Amino acid sequence: MPTSNEIYEKVREILVDALGADESECTPDATLMGDLGAESIDFLDIVFRLEKTFNVKIPRGELFPDNFAAADPTLTKDGVLTPAGVAELHKRLPHADIEKFAKDPKVENIQDLFTVGMIVKFMEAKLAAAS
Amino acid sequence: MRWFWIDRFVEFVPGSRAKAVKNVTLAEEHLHDHFPGFPVMPGSLMLEGMAQTGGILLGQTSGFNEVVILAKVPKVTFHSWACPGDTLTYTATLLDARPEGGMVECTAHVGERLVAEAEIVFAHLDRSAGGELGSLDQKNFVFSMGLLGILDVGRAGDGSTSESQ
Numbered sequence: 001m002p003t004s005n006e007i008y009e010k011v012r013e014i015l016v017d018a019l020g021a022d023e024s025e026c027t028p029d030a031t032l033m034g035d036l037g038a039e040s041i042d043f044l045d046i047v048f049r050l051e052k053t054f055n056v057k058i059p060r061g062e063l064f065p066d067n068f069a070a071a072d073p074t075l076t077k078d079g080v081l082t083p084a085g086v087a088e089l090h091k092r093l094p095h096a097d098i099e100k101f102a103k104d105p106k107v108e109n110i111q112d113l114f115t116v117g118m119i120v121k122f123m124e125a126k127l128a129a130a131s
Numbered sequence: 132m133r134w135f136w137i138d139r140f141v142e143f144v145p146g147s148r149a150k151a152v153k154n155v156t157l158a159e160e161h162l163h164d165h166f167p168g169f170p171v172m173p174g175s176l177m178l179e180g181m182a183q184t185g186g187i188l189l190g191q192t193s194g195f196n197e198v199v200i201l202a203k204v205p206k207v208t209f210h211s212w213a214c215p216g217d218t219l220t221y222t223a224t225l226l227d228a229r230p231e232g233g234m235v236e237c238t239a240h241v242g243e244r245l246v247a248e249a250e251i252v253f254a255h256l257d258r259s260a261g262g263e264l265g266s267l268d269q270k271n272f273v274f275s276m277g278l279l280g281i282l283d284v285g286r287a288g289d290g291s292t293s294e295s296q
Contacts, residue, residue: 041202
């Protein structure tokens with residue numbers, strides 16, 4: 001199994017290819033949409049590349065849940081996640097920094113959970129489970 | 132004008148690869164403006180031809196039940212050009228096909244000469260999102276517009292039908 005650093009290096013390469021990002025921008029805290037300019041369709045491209053590079057299957061919605069807020073009306077209220085919503089998000093995105101998010105749980109802030117570091121942690125767990 | 136940027140499939144291996152040809156001709160009006168005195172096939176249309184080859188390759192894997200749309204071209208390189216009289220051969224290899232979409236790798240050749248290469252990402256249209264396109268039937272779209280004829284090829288272009296037919 002590759003080390004965390006090896007995974008990080010590969011994830012960086014993937015983001016450089018998929019987003020045309022500069023390698024130096026792809027720090028662990030960099031957000032995909034805010035900092036690296038990703039759009040929703042890029043998430044699909046990133047998933048393709050992760051699968052190919054690491055030779056794993058990533059089912060739909062596992063790394064990037066789609067339409068999280070729209071799926072269940074009890075998860076949000078007036079554009080802010082309810083405690084149940086935060087708990088659900090934590091369950092769906094166990095590798096994201098939910099604690100930080102919970103301080104200002106606006107729906108629009110969900111996208112900031114998708115960071116380079118989150119993908120690395122996700123892949124680490126995925127590869128550990130596979131080996 | 133119909134938006135067909137491939138003339139015929141010459142090879143179709145379901146779920147794996149497809150090869151289509153496009154004959155470039157001076158009857159195409161845009162070539163007289165692109166460029167006056169130097170007619171060459173626009174790169175954007177070569178990309179469209181590669182996307183049609185790859186998109187149909189992907190669409191076939193779901194029996195044309197998904198609406199396949201060109202989502203992203205992460206990489207495209209043009210190495211050379213194609214002139215009237217040239218036959219462009221587009222070869223698409225399916226890299227991935229999944230419920231949300233797929234990805235292909237394509238090349239365009241004139242004879243042995245590599246003219247262009249691209250990576251193309253397709254998304255399956257989310258029908259639940261509604262809108263005008265939500266009711267689009269890709270099967271009708273592909274077949275009513277004559278692409279059925281285009282698809283009616285043998286694996287190696289010898290006239291025998293492909294495995295899926």
